[in-house]
Amino acid sequence: MAWNQPNNGGGNSPNNGQRPPEIDDFLKKVNQGFDKWFGGNGSGGSDLAPLKIGAAIIIGLTIITGFYRVEQAEEAVILRFGKYSSTEQAGLHWAMPLVDEVKKVNIQKVEQVPLNARMITEDTNIVEINLTVQYRIAEPVNYLLKVSEPEVTLLHATESALRHVVGGSKMGQVLNEGRATLARDIKPRLQSYLDSYKTGLQVTGVNILEALPPKEVKAAFDDVIRAKEDKERLKNQAETYANGIVPEARGQAARVIAEANAYKQEVVDIAQGDAARFNQLVGEYKKSPQVIRQRLYLETMESVMSKTNKVIIEGNGGNMVYLPLDKIMENSRANQPNNSTAHELNDAANTMRAPVRQGRGEGR
Known part of the structure; x- marks a missing residue:
């Protein structure tokens, strides 16, 4: 029994197993359309049924695969x-x-291409530079249609931008402190080249991996680098030493100045005290000069003789006395740094002469 006959074992189903009228209308319209396409008259087209089914399958697959x-x-x-x-x-x-x-x-995936090239610097030296360029596809139409090989074009543009930037820099800048500047200058120039070629690529980053001198001169260049490093090291050591010794020297200088000022003040105070004492003695000396001279003499001899070795000889004795002069001189030399007897005697003599001279001047 055909699937579209009334009693096909589905008597308990709605509409007694018959298709809804909407489906029948749809299938009828499709059948009429196939009849028109394949030259049918809308009735008795059983010979074209396999062809219609094949065409329907092809159309369905076409729609699905699209x-x-x-x-x-x-x-x-x-x-x-x-x-x-x-x-x-x-x-x-x-x-x-x-x-x-x-x-x-x-359009969001970031790719990168490496480049290793030899370039000539502004001071006519050769450097080997190893870098990578990171990029993404920003304009798919230009990427697919304007340039046949965008990645190859990117490499050529990178080499051109690198040559231009390195050619305007000195070797020392490229090899040492100028790498970051080098990458920063390459990026906008490379992007301008890619935009002019309509590659559809956008540069997201340029990384300078290595910048080295050629192998033939690398040993000599390493010597120069080591010499510069030694120079910087010695300079830092000198600065460190200076930073340590200069404050210490300044502290010592300040201490010496403070001690000198203290000594100065002490000497001034002593001199002023001595002057005040002598001023007081002037009045007493005018009253009794002989007594004052005798007292000054005794005080002076007391201060002088108390610091020296003394030998007392009885004047009336007739015995020969042995004086140990060598021992006395040795003791005198030992005490000379601290007790200068000659200077003290000289000072005492001057002290005694001053009132006498002053008295003579007043007597005249």
Whole structure:
């Protein structure tokens, strides 16, 4: 029994096993459409039934296979008969098979290409530079249609930008402190080259991995580098020593100045005290000069003789006395740094002469 006959074992189903009228109308319209396509008259087209089924299958497969999905990080470029038609964003889309070609491009993925090249600096030296360029696809249409090999174009543009920047820098700058500046100058120049070529690429970063002199002169260059490092090391050591010794010297100088000022003040105070004492003696000396002279003499001899070795000889004795002069002189020399007898005697004599001279002057 055919599947579309009334009693096909589904008597308990709604409509007594018959199809809904909407489905019948739809199938009838489809059948009429196939009759028109294949020259049928709408009735008795049983000979064309296999052909109709095949055409329906082909159309169904065509519709199904035309669907495609674009991910969030992608854009799809549609080419119709090889020419650009449109650009689709993320989502589900349909393209006509055999007519439209869909090319998906990841616009968020960052790629990188390495480059190792020898360049001539401004001071006519050769350096070997190893770098990497990070990029992403910013304009899928230009990336797919404007340039046949965008990555190769990127390498050539990078080499050109590197040559221009290195050619304007000295070797010392490139090899030492100028790497960050070198990468910063290369990036905008490289991007301008890529934009002029319409590659659709956007440079996200330039990293200078190595900048070395050629192997033939590397040993000599290393010697220069070591000499510069030694220079900096010695300079730092000298600065460290200076930072330690200068404050110490300043402290010692301040201490010596303070001691000198204290000694100065002490000497001034002693001199002022002596002057005041002598001023007091002047009045007493005017009253009794002989007594004052005798007292000054005795005080002076007391202060002088108390610091020396003394030998007392009885004047009336007739015995010969042995004086140990060598021992006395030795003791005198030993005590000379601390007790200068000659100077003290001289000072005492001057002290005694001063009132006498003053008295003579007043007597005249």
